[in-house]
Amino acid sequence: MRRQVILPVVDAAIDALDEASRNTVGLLWSVRAQNELKTSSVFASLYRELMAFGAPLAVLEMCAQAVSDEVRHAILCADVAARYGGPRAPLQAVAPAEAPSFSVCSAQVSRALFAALHSAINETLATSYLAACLEQARTETVSTALRHIIEDEVRHARIGWAVLASDKLSDADRRVISNTLPSLMEICVSAWLAETAYDVEHAIVPGQGSLCQTELHTLVEDALGNVVIPGLSHVRLDPAPTQAWFARWPRT
Amino acid sequence: MFVGGSARWYHTLVVVGASLSGCAAKVERSSVPNDANAGSAGSVGGATGDAATGAATGYSVTNPKQCTFDGAFTCADYESLTDCHCEANAPRAPLDCSSPFAYSCRALNVIDSLPDAGLGLTTTHTVGCHCQPNYLTPSDCELPTQFICESVEYGYSGCRCDPNLPQSAAECRPGEWLSCQSDSPRFGCHCECCTIK
Helix, strand or coil: CCCCCCCCCCCHHHHCCCHHHHHHHHHHHHHHHHHHHHHHHHHHHHHHHHHHHCCCHHHHHHHHHHHHHHHHHHHHHHHHHHHCCCCCCCCCCCCCCCCCCCCCCCHHHHHHHHHHHHHHHHHHHHHHHHHHHHHHCCCHHHHHHHHHHHHHHHHHHHHHHHHHCCCCCCHHHHHHHHHHHHHHHHHHHHHHHHHHHHHHHCCCCCCCCCCCHHHHHHHHHHHHHHHHHHHHHHCCCCCHHHHHHHHHCCCC | CCCCCHHHHHHHHHHHHHHCCCCCCCCCCCCCCCCCCCCCEEEEEEEECCCCCCCCCCCECCCHHHCCCHHHEECCECCCCECCEECCCCCCCHHHCCCHHHEEEEEEEEEEEECCCCEEEEEEEEEEEEECCCCCCHHHCCCHHHEECCECECECECCEECCCCCCCHHHCCCCEEEECCEECCEECCEEEECCCC
16 A cells, blocks of 8 residues: 555544534545545556556556555545544445447547546546645545545546557547547536536535535536646647537536 | 636646656666666755746756756756756657667656645656767667666666676576566566565
């Protein structure tokens, strides 16, 4: 295990919350713990694909590390959930994730799209999201956990950007990827916004590690417009199809 | 509360991530000790997480991010960061030199502080890239497999011909294995053993 994180033994800000709020936040962090475990499984699948892709050793190393990072995050999130007073939620076993299938693509493009979806787009959104949560955090426990997770998410996002920048992709591959990206954006963004269906159902407790739906929508828009889409040009992809998709995206 | 400011992540995620597909993609990570001038990681701290500022050349800079690409960041001394500048003619990739084996860079650790998030991330940047005027290639050796470099992780540096290099795993002692800096072409092979430090 690469790093340990020590949560505060006593957190008066948590103790000050009423029981209903603690239960709500505890449940949210339990769900997050389970999601982190699922993400570990996806990185394990991505690792195999990146090996076949011919990714540089440094990228493979980061991806392999991400598998254990996410398990550590799952344990950490479960610890945070427990700090909010609920019983430690047992982490459920996760089915091994399979690499997504992109039927119109070559195997190499398919691998790059997997990295784009799961790492470049998703982990970039995750980094921005968790950083926003950290800025709002009102308890030392949540701040400590989020800070620890973000430091790893940064590395996880870099994996995808490294793959998209790779010389292993031909110009033809890049054209296919550029034209497929709007669909990936739609999938990823929809998943992110759907996550908040849970949050909306269970009223958000401010400063405890999540954002309300309006804030999340703003955050996603900001991250897409200022990081993800500008990043496409940097890795020699044509941003035009994604920009067109983004122009149609409902603004807050 | 306003939620935004994602732009601060651009350099840290996209630019640094993309740079991971840069140097030395086809060579093995060397376990040969680096010399003092190549491949070793110095450090610079206190840099901000801002995006690269564009084509800064010809004047003193203190951080690779001030150059258009990390490899252009060149210093007289990387430990003290003396006389650093952005070298306009620095090669971006091995193929920018007359031979890939002429391409040489070094590592520099940079601490990216993100004060708003209270984070400090240490990232290794490949800096000081240049085309070496005098360089060896595997074909300069009597046998290409006699070619070995002090460092192949950040370009090639300290390369030489060594007729005493093992050519096959059979030449290694029990408990050792043959590790090569490159498999195609094959060079830089040496016997390694597992040590506990």
